[in-house]
Amino acid sequence: MVEGEEIRIGVYVCHCGINIASVVDVKKVVEEASKVPNVVVAKDYQFMCSQPGQNMIVEDIKQHNLNRVIVAACSPRMHEPTFQKAVERGGLNPYLFEMANIREHCSWVHEKEKAAATDKAIKLVKAAIAKARLLKPLKVEKVKVIPRALVIGGGIAGIRASLDIANAGFEVHLVETRPSIGGNMARLDKTFPTLDCSQCILTPLMVEVSKHPNVTLHTYTDVVGIDGSVGNFKVKLLKKPRYVDESKCTGCGTCVLKCPWTAPNEFDMGLGKRKAIYFEFPQAVPLIPVIDTGHCMYFQKGTCRACERFCPTKAIDFNQKPKEIELEVGAIILATGYGLYDVAKAMPEYGYRKYKDVITGLELERVVSATGPTKGHILRPSDGKEPKKVAIVLCVGSRDEKHLRFCCRFGCVAGIKHAYYVVSHIPDAEVYVCYRDIRTFGKGYEEFYERVRNYENVRFIRGSPMEILQDADGGIYFDVFDANTNRVVTLRPDLVVLETGIVPHPTFKEVAKVLKCAIGPDGFALELHPKLRPTETSVDGVFLAGAVQGPKDIPDTVAQAGAAASSAIALMSRGYVETVPYVSSVNEDLCSGCGICQPLCAFDAISLVKKEDGKEVAKVDVSKCKGCGVCAAACPSGAAQQLGFSDGQILEMVRTLAR
Amino acid sequence: MKCSSGCTAAKVVDKYRPHEIVALVKAGYSEELINSDVIWACSVCLKCVEYCPQRVSPFEVVMTLRNEAITRGITPPKSFVEMAKSIVKVGYIQEPMYIMSKEFEEVSRTELGLPEMPKPKDIEKFKQHVLSVGFERLREVV
Secondary structure (H helix, E strand, O other), rough: OOOOOOOOOOEEOOOOOOOOOOOOOOOHHHHHHOOOOOEEEEEEEEOOHHHHHHHHHHHHHHHHOOOOOEEOOOHHHHHHHHHHHHHHHHHOOOOOEEEEHHHHHHHHOOOOOHHHHHHHHHHHHHOOOHHOOOOOOOOOEEEOOOOOOEEEEHHHHHHHHHHHHHHOOOOEEEEEEOOOOOHHHHHHEEOOOOOOHHHHHHHHHHHHHHHHEEEEEOEEEEEEEEEEEOOEEEEEEEEEOOOOOOOOOOOOHHHHHOOEEEEEEEOOOOOOOOOEOOOOOOOOOOOEEOOOOOOOOHHHHOOOOOOOOOOOOOEEEOOOOOEEEEEEEEEEEOOOOEOOOOOOOOOOOHHHEEEEEEEEEHHHHHHHHHOOOOOOOOOOOOOOOOOOOEEEEEEOOOOOOOOOOOOOOHHHHHHHHHHHHOOOOOOOOOEEEEEOOOOOOOOOOOHHHHHHOOHHHHHEEEOOOOOOEEEEOOOOEEEEEOOOOOOOEEOOOOOEEEEEEEOOOOOOOHHHHHHOOOOOOOOOOOOEEOOOOOOOOOOOOOOHHHHHHHOOHHHHHHHHHHHHHHHHHHHHHHHHEEEOOEEEEEOOOOOOOOOOOHHOOOOOEEEEEOOOOOOOEEOOOOOOOOOOHHHHHHHHOEEEEEEOOOOOHHHHHHHHHHH | OHHHHHHHOOOOOOOOHHHHHHHHHHHHOHHHHHHHHHOOOOOOOHHHHHHOOOOHHHHHHHHHHHHHHHHHHOOOOOHHHHHHHHHHHHOOOOOOEEEOOOOOOOOOOOOOOOOOOOOOOOOHHHHHHHHHHHHHHHOOOO
C-alpha cells in the first residue's frame, strides 16, 4: 500500500452455519456496511473460513483492488490466522486485515434478542471499518534459533527428553541439582503394574544419557539466571563444589570407606545414614562422590582429611569454588518433577515424624530396596522388627479442600504395590489398605489391583482414618469407618504407610521465576492449553515434561517427555522463529524518559538508553515484547504505542461505537 | 468418611454416622432424620468440621436438623432433655464429681493439683441467658 492511496475496504459477514445467521440478520449487516464510506464490496457467506470463502477474499482483492479486508465472524483467536493468510495470498500485507467478532461477542450471548443483536453486529462491523482505515502494514521478522537445548531436571522426564533431542542430532545440556541424575524414579524399588525393577530399567538410560556425544551433563548444578527469548536464551548455571576433582576421580569409593563421619541419608528420605563424603546412591551417574560440608569434620573443625590421605588419585580438592557456566540455547525443557507434601507439618493428626512407625510410601520404597537402609528387609523403624500388620492409608493430603485439591494420580496403584511388597516379603503379614476411591485408570492398573485384591491377607477398607493415635504401651492405633461393612474398625498396625500427596519440586518456584512462566492454582507449571498444547508454556520455546506440569506416573511422564522433546526438535530444526508484530514501539521524539513503563513491563523488554544528545529514552526489545500493551496504557505522553492497537486506532473504534 | 472414622459420638452410639446424615439430607430424607433419635447423639466436638476433606460440616447439618425438630415441637430423647435440665440447673451437663485413675481409684481434682471447675457466679442470671439463647424452645426444660 502506498501512503495517501485511496482506502478500499472489503467486508465479509459470515453465517457460521446458523451460529450467527440464526440470531443476526446478516443481510442487514451487509446492507449497512456497504453504505459506509470506503467500503467497496460487502458480502455474506455461509462459512467464510471454508476454501470458497477464503478464495472469495483473494479474488475480490485482485478484482476490486482492495487494500483493507474485514471479516465479521468468530473470535480472532479462532480464525484470524486463517484470514490473514488469505489476505496475504491476495497480495496484501496480512496486517491490513481486521476481524469483527459477531459470534462469541454477539450471536452466542444475545440468542433471544435478535433485533438488538443485529444492531450490535452492525456497530461492531462499523468499528472495525473505522479501525481498518488507520491500519498500517506490519512486518514479521525471522529470528534464528540456536540449535542447542537446555533440559532442567535429571529425573526420568529430563533423561528421556535429553536422549530424544540428542538422538535427533541436537546438542543438549542436562542440568540436575543433586549430585546424581535419576530423580525420584531411582528411589523406587519396583514400578507398577508390571513390577519390573525400577533401577534396572532406569540405570541403562542414565548411563546412555551420560555417555551420549551430544549430551553435556551438569550435575550438582543450579539454574540461576535465564535471559532472552525463544531461539536465543542466555542461561546462567552455578555448579556447586563437590570438593572432588571430577577429572581425577575414578569412583573407587575409598574416600567413602575411610570417612569416619555420618549424616542422615537424603536419598533414603533420612531413614539411613551415609558418610560425610558420599555417593548419592550406588548406581549414581556420574559416579563421583561429594563432600557434605555441614557434616565434614575438616570443614567444621579443620581436622581429619582422611579422604584426602587415602584417595589414590589425589582427587580431593578442599579449595574447590562454585563455578559459573554460561550457555546460549534455543529451547528449554522444564522437567523439575515433584516433591512430597509436608505431611508432618500440615497434617499432624497422622503423627508422621511423631511416631517412628508412621512412614511415607517413598520411605517404604527405600526400605524395600536392596540398596536401602535395611538392605531390602521390611523392618519397622522403631525397633527394627518385622511388622506383621501393616496399614496403608491412601489420599493423605490429596483430594482435600484443606490441603491439595488434586488427585496425585499414582497413590492408589502405589499403595496397592506397597501392599504387594509387604505380603511378598512377609508372607504371614496382614495388610489393610484404607482408601476413599481406588483409581486404577492406567494400562494394566486394574488388572494389577485385581491381582492384589485376591490375596487373602490384603484387605481393602473403604474409609480414611481421621487421626492416628498412640496408646499407653507405645503402640499405634486408629479407628476407621468401613463403608463396605458399615462398621468402625479399630486397627493396631505395627507399621503405617502414608501415600502422601505431591507438590512441585522445591526448585521449581525459583526456575519459574527466572523464566517468568505461568504457574497454575495448584502450584504446578501451567500448560498453554490443557488438551491441545499440554507441553507448551506461556513462554515461547519453553516446554514441559513430567510432574512439573502436574502429578504424573512414569508412563505419562515418559510420553510427555517425548512430546516436549519433539516440540523442541521441531523448533530447532526449522531454525527460525517469526516475531509477533503486535509489539510496543516508542516514539523517541515524544518520550521524556520518565521510566514509568520500565518497571511495569512483565517481560523485562523495556530499558532506558541514552541517546547521542544525552537524552534518555525508553527502548523496547522486540524479541522480548509480548504486546500486552501495559506500557502504551501507562505512557503519559503517548510515546509508547502498541503496533496494530495504537491509541488512534482504538479511539476511532470507540468514537464509532459511541455514535 | 473421615468424620465417621473419628467421630466421638459414633464411638458410643453405633447408629450415629455423620457422613450418613449428610448423605441422607442430600438425598432428601430430612423428614426421617428430624423424627429420629439419632441426630441427638452429636457431642459437638467439631472434629468432623476440622478434618472433612470436602469442607462439609456434618455438625452444622445436625444442628439444623435439631433446630427444625424443636421448632416442630418434637421432644428430644430423655437423655438429652436431662442434660439440658442439668445445664439450666447447675451450669453443667453433669456436676463434676471425681476422676477415675487407671487403677480405678477415685481422685479429686484438688488431689491432682487441678483448679476448681469454674461455675456460673450468678446461677439465676446464667439461667436467664441460657434460656434466651434457645433453651426456652425446649418445653421440657421450661
